[in-house]
Amino acid sequence: ARLRRTGWGGVVDDGLEGSGFFRIAERNGVFWFVDPDGGRFISKGINTVRFDQDHIGRSERVPYAEACRAKYGSLPTWRAAASNRLA
Structure with a gap:
């Protein structure tokens, strides 16, 4: 139906x-x-775009940010790549 x-x-x-x-x-x-x-x-959308907000527990470890830094080398390069993906 x-x-x-x-x-x-x-x-x-x-x-x-x-x-x-x-x-x-x-x-x-x-x-x-x-x-x-x-x-x-249902509303579905992007609320935030950051690579450094998901810490492991109460530690300073942020695996996604570590992976992004390793892959892109810098925050501006990551921002450009993320912006292109979102567009």
Whole structure:
């Protein structure tokens, strides 16, 4: 069966009403993004682009940053490569 969609692309859910705004709503114990027409949707995107934020526990080790430094040699070179991949 094909899902019914709102004009914003959200999945029509007869239990949710449109408010004219994007918002959050709880449905059966699950929180959803809700579009202005009342459709449930998942927001998926990039929140941050850094190579040095994932430390191992409380240590100073950051394996991804170590690998990036080994591969690219410098932060500006890594930034250029990451920017090209994202584009």
